[in-house]
Amino acid sequence: MVRFDPDTLPYYNPEFERKVAIVTGGNSGIGWYTVLHLYMHGFTVYIFGRNSNRVNKATNEITTEAKRRYISLNAKIKKDGTPNIENRYMGNINYIHADLADLKSVEHACKKFIKLEHQLDVLINNAAVMALPYEITKDGFELQMQTDYISHFLLTMRLLPLLKRTNGRLINLSSLGHILELWYWPMNQTWNFKPNMIFTWFRYAMAKTALIQFTKMISIKNPDILCLSIHPGLMMNTNLFSYWTRLPIVGIFFWALFQIVSYFFGVSNEEGSLATIRCALSEDLCYESDNGKYFSTGGVESRPSYVANNLDDAASTWIWTIHQLRDRGFEI
Numbered sequence: 001m002v003r004f005d006p007d008t009l010p011y012y013n014p015e016f017e018r019k020v021a022i023v024t025g026g027n028s029g030i031g032w033y034t035v036l037h038l039y040m041h042g043f044t045v046y047i048f049g050r051n052s053n054r055v056n057k058a059t060n061e062i063t064t065e066a067k068r069r070y071i072s073l074n075a076k077i078k079k080d081g082t083p084n085i086e087n088r089y090m091g092n093i094n095y096i097h098a099d100l101a102d103l104k105s106v107e108h109a110c111k112k113f114i115k116l117e118h119q120l121d122v123l124i125n126n127a128a129v130m131a132l133p134y135e136i137t138k139d140g141f142e143l144q145m146q147t148d149y150i151s152h153f154l155l156t157m158r159l160l161p162l163l164k165r166t167n168g169r170l171i172n173l174s175s176l177g178h179i180l181e182l183w184y185w186p187m188n189q190t191w192n193f194k195p196n197m198i199f200t201w202f203r204y205a206m207a208k209t210a211l212i213q214f215t216k217m218i219s220i221k222n223p224d225i226l227c228l229s230i231h232p233g234l235m236m237n238t239n240l241f242s243y244w245t246r247l248p249i250v251g252i253f254f255w256a257l258f259q260i261v262s263y264f265f266g267v268s269n270e271e272g273s274l275a276t277i278r279c280a281l282s283e284d285l286c287y288e289s290d291n292g293k294y295f296s297t298g299g300v301e302s303r304p305s306y307v308a309n310n311l312d313d314a315a316s317t318w319i320w321t322i323h324q325l326r327d328r329g330f331e332i
């Protein structure tokens with residue numbers, strides 16, 4: 001299912017051409033592979049995560065895996081004398097604490113990043129929760145809406161000056177699940193109804209539609225940065241599904257169901273990261289003609305739902321978000 005080879009993307013030597021990226025939730029699932037590839041392409045990567053143990057463990061695993069791949073590539077080259085890897089340098093990986101369920105934590109993480117860095121080449125809003133029971137955060141938002149969309153909105157707006165300085169790229173991880181929003185639902189609709197098993201998907205769809213709308217709006221307002229949204233594919237073995245597979249008794253049923261879906265429609269976690277990697281690094285993408293576009297599995301250009309594509313709805317979502325953040329003391 002791999003649609004392109006990440007080896008065809010540019011490699012940077014951090015000594016001469018420093019590149020900086022942020023990956024939210026880079027410690028697991030497809031975020032893990034996204035960090036791995038950026039690191040192997042010479043990027044200084046910041047993982048914005050909520051748990052230092054998990055991020056440190058992932059960082060150790062990623063650096064070990066990168067070394068292993070480098071050694072095996074070297075051995076292959078010695079054997080068949082093919083490509084040249086002299087121009088490949090590892091970057092480095094750092095951690096900044098950011099709990100997306102807490103706007104103050106997001107603001108604090110941005111301030112910390114701005115103190116450390118003057119540039120941001122790629123911002124990947126990857127973290128998410130999916131299909132959880134109804135819950136309101138301490139900021140007063142539905143949990144999925146805040147984690148997946150609103151906190152990423154705040155984070156992006158705070159880091160926008162740094163992205164603009166480098167003519168950087170913004171990549172928002174949406175999902176095919178956004179198509180469940182069949183018509184534009186008012187943003188304060190929280191779908192707090194039973195059964196959760198159905199209405200939780202509506203909440204997820206709203207958050208992921210909002211992310212696509214956000215991508216479109218910010219690309220129009222800032223044509224000097226490249227803003228893209230993505231459906232990465234179906235990866236049923238990431239932690240995104242763990243709430244359902246860990247349920248007592250019925251969890252086994254969900255696990256089996258997800259394995260079947262994965263067998264027919266799924267891709268590996270690494271394949272799931274390829275759309276993000278392509279959008280982050282490919283020199284084929286053009287600021288004039290590709291800005292605001294939506295890509296799916298493997299980095300193939302695709303079309304989001306009618307609702308996600310509608311600019312009037314996107315503008316309404318944008319205005320709603322600015323007002324909601326302002327009401328909570330976060331001026332955009």
Ligand SMILES: NC(=O)c1ccc[n+]([C@@H]2O[C@H](COP(=O)([O-])OP(=O)(O)OC[C@H]3O[C@@H](n4cnc5c(N)ncnc54)[C@H](OP(=O)(O)O)[C@@H]3O)[C@@H](O)[C@H]2O)c1
Nearest residue numbers: 025028029030099100101127128173175234235238239240
């Ligand atoms: N898997 C799929 O089939 C699929 C399909 C379509 C779209 N996607 C999208 O792809 C992206 C990556 O998903 P994945 O499958 O790789 O999921 P995953 O393995 O569960 O990764 C999600 C990441 O988000 C982080 N996160 C969750 N809540 C957070 C919070 N409050 N603050 C900070 N970080 C938080 C998690 O951190 P912890 O480790 O600390 O929990 C984890 O690192 C998501 O945007 C998802 O919606 C996935």
